[in-house]
Amino acid sequence: MWTDALISAFGYLISIIPATIIGIVLMELLMEMGWVQKLGFVTAPFMRFGHLREEVGVGFLVSFGSPTAGNSMVAELNKKGLMNNRETLIASLVTSFPATFIFVRDLTPVLVILLGTTGLIYLGIIIGVGLLRTAITLAFGRFLLPPKKVEIIEQELKRKKFADALQSALRSSRAPLQGIIPTMVFAAIIVFQLIDIGFFDMVSAYLKDLPVLRSLPPPALPVVAAWFASNIGAYTIAGKLLADGMMTSKEIVITLLIGRVLSSLVRLRFTIPYYTGIFSPELGTQIMLLATLMQEGLTAVVIVMLAVLW
Numbered sequence: 001m002w003t004d005a006l007i008s009a010f011g012y013l014i015s016i017i018p019a020t021i022i023g024i025v026l027m028e029l030l031m032e033m034g035w036v037q038k039l040g041f042v043t044a045p046f047m048r049f050g051h052l053r054e055e056v057g058v059g060f061l062v063s064f065g066s067p068t069a070g071n072s073m074v075a076e077l078n079k080k081g082l083m084n085n086r087e088t089l090i091a092s093l094v095t096s097f098p099a100t101f102i103f104v105r106d107l108t109p110v111l112v113i114l115l116g117t118t119g120l121i122y123l124g125i126i127i128g129v130g131l132l133r134t135a136i137t138l139a140f141g142r143f144l145l146p147p148k149k150v151e152i153i154e155q156e157l158k159r160k161k162f163a164d165a166l167q168s169a170l171r172s173s174r175a176p177l178q179g180i181i182p183t184m185v186f187a188a189i190i191v192f193q194l195i196d197i198g199f200f201d202m203v204s205a206y207l208k209d210l211p212v213l214r215s216l217p218p219p220a221l222p223v224v225a226a227w228f229a230s231n232i233g234a235y236t237i238a239g240k241l242l243a244d245g246m247m248t249s250k251e252i253v254i255t256l257l258i259g260r261v262l263s264s265l266v267r268l269r270f271t272i273p274y275y276t277g278i279f280s281p282e283l284g285t286q287i288m289l290l291a292t293l294m295q296e297g298l299t300a301v302v303i304v305m306l307a308v309l310w
Contacts, residue, residue: 114239227259
């Protein structure tokens with residue numbers, strides 16, 4: 001009955017929403033205390049290694065608070081003629097890593113509650129892929145771009161009292177919470193209703209014949225199917241399968257990574273207007289395609305390595 005599914009959904013939400021709120025506020029508090037700015041001491045050498053302007057390092061730090069602001073800084077350097085399209089493309093790929101950090105920051109509480117250690121392993125792999133992509137991009141920059149003169153860009157460090165930082169963290173938490181909590185509630189209600197009517201079992205019957213999914217256990221297919229609608233929905237199903245002992249930690253991690261790669265085509269509907277809006281349509285499309293190919297290509301390599309070595 002739909003009422004049973006609704007009760008199950010609300011029981012699930014009551015168990016995870018408080019911890020999610022606390023986790024996100026804590027992450028924002030660490031940001032407000034200024035620990036990210038302290039990374040400025042290590043970003044400059046990496047920018048110099050990649051033959052990028054020092055301003056790109058500032059944009060990298062800014063992106064931890066707002067990826068849009070960081071990319072906008074890179075785009076502005078391009079529009080002013082301070083960087084050509086090749087350097088802008090490389091700089092944008094470098095400054096996109098903090099977006100991975102924000103993804104992890106916002107979803108860590110959710111995944112820890114749903115998947116425990118398995119969720120942390122999954123997040124660690126996502127961060128690792130992002131770091132590897134950034135390292136490869138910096139290496140390309142070193143070979144493709146001319147060296148730059150060393151310039152020192154001053155960054156004012158945040159120095160806030162705990163009470164002020166907490167107040168700012170509570171304000172900063174509103175945006176991610178307003179996005180995550182309603183999505184979580186909606187996804188949980190829909191997912192539990194769909195589970196109740198057997199929707200994911202039906203989708204799984206179609207997915208099981210795809211060559212890339214044949215190696216996955218049958219219970220994994222609903223997780224992949226859910227990825228195309230909502231990542232939180234996929235995590236919810238994965239958490240239930242893990243708790244019920246129907247899938248191992250390894251199978252959950254590999255399934256989530258496969259679902260993430262396959263659903264990247266769906267995410268393009270958001271990334272295309274994002275990049276073409278900040279940069280020119282031509283340059284924005286190039287950045288978007290290269291970023292997607294590198295991210296998903298490296299993830300595919302990791303999936304194969306996990307399947308063979310784990």
